[in-house]
Amino acid sequence: MNEKLTLSYEVPADDFTRAGEASGSVKGMLKKMGVAPDIVRRVAIAMYEGEINMVIHAHGGTINVTISPEEIEMVLKDEGPGIEDIELALQPGFSTAPDNIRALGFGAGMGLLNMKKNSDEMVIDSTVGVGTTVTMKVYIK
Amino acid sequence: MTVKEFINLGIFEIVSEGSNPDRKITVPYCCDLLSIAMGRMPAGAAWVTVMSNVNTLAVASLTDAALIILAEGSVMSDEAVSKAKEKGITVLAAKLPVFEAALRVYKELNA
Numbered sequence: 001m002n003e004k005l006t007l008s009y010e011v012p013a014d015d016f017t018r019a020g021e022a023s024g025s026v027k028g029m030l031k032k033m034g035v036a037p038d039i040v041r042r043v044a045i046a047m048y049e050g051e052i053n054m055v056i057h058a059h060g061g062t063i064n065v066t067i068s069p070e071e072i073e074m075v076l077k078d079e080g081p082g083i084e085d086i087e088l089a090l091q092p093g094f095s096t097a098p099d100n101i102r103a104l105g106f107g108a109g110m111g112l113l114n115m116k117k118n119s120d121e122m123v124i125d126s127t128v129g130v131g132t133t134v135t136m137k138v139y140i141k
Numbered sequence: 142m143t144v145k146e147f148i149n150l151g152i153f154e155i156v157s158e159g160s161n162p163d164r165k166i167t168v169p170y171c172c173d174l175l176s177i178a179m180g181r182m183p184a185g186a187a188w189v190t191v192m193s194n195v196n197t198l199a200v201a202s203l204t205d206a207a208l209i210i211l212a213e214g215s216v217m218s219d220e221a222v223s224k225a226k227e228k229g230i231t232v233l234a235a236k237l238p239v240f241e242a243a244l245r246v247y248k249e250l251n252a
Contacts, residue, residue, distance in 0.1 A: 016194070016195065016196055017195050017220070017224075019196065019199065020196070020199030020200075020202070020203065023199075023203060024199065024202060024203065027202075027203060037184075037205075041184065041203075041204065041205060044203040044204075045179055045180065045203060045204065048179065048199065048200070048203050049176065049179060052196075104175075104192075104194055104196055105173055105174055105175040105192040105194070105196060105197065106174075106175055106176060106196070107174075107176075108174040108175070108176040108177050109176075110174075110176035110177055110179075110180055111176050113180070114176060114179055114180040117180065118180075
């Protein structure tokens with residue numbers, strides 16, 4: 001694996017039955033490439049949490065994943081409402097998920113934290129009323 | 142203990158047999174909040190939960206759980222059962238409460 005591989009996914013709005021398809025696909029791809037299981041798991045968790053956030057809060061969006069020999073970069077972009085207070089959103093247990101989402105088992109206020117914990121770098125760029133772009137990197141070496 | 146050996150004990154009802162019978166079960170794990178399970182569930186876990194929607198399947202798959210055990214008589218929709226079968230995920234079910242179901246797993250793993 002010497003070249004970069006780029007994968008693009010559309011995350012559908014409000015469709016929980018399809019959330020996880022993009023992260024599942026990336027997970028399968030990394031496994032086939034022989035990437036270490038703990039790295040694969042971290043990418044899968046970080047990306048799924050991001051995907052779910054896009055479905056819950058942002059009417060879907062796009063995810064671009066670039067796999068290089070050194071790292072896996074995930075760029076999650078949406079045109080949702082944006083995050084008012086990023087520091088607060090990163091507090092464990094803080095959640096703005098509505099009741100119907102909580103009934104599905106989400107809304108524990110751990111999503112962004114799981115993303116941060118499982119990536120080596122995470123940058124959140126968000127403007128209220130415009131959208132959010134989250135860039136995460138997981139190092140392979 | 143492998144998934145197949147565990148299923149063969151006949152303690153729980155089979156909802157979806159799964160496609161990885163030789164997978165080793167490492168530990169029972171209990172949690173219904175998907176993001177907490179996502180962040181903390183160890184690989185190879187027998188995940189005991191009452192949460193039975195398709196997202197439970199996604200979390201189990203992404204975290205490399207060995208199997209899902211639906212406790213408290215929790216029932217999966219036909220759509221979710223089809224998805225579990227399609228993805229090869231082992232799902233069992235029990236009327237037992239979460240703690241007792243997990244305790245049965247623990248006892249069998251440590252027998």
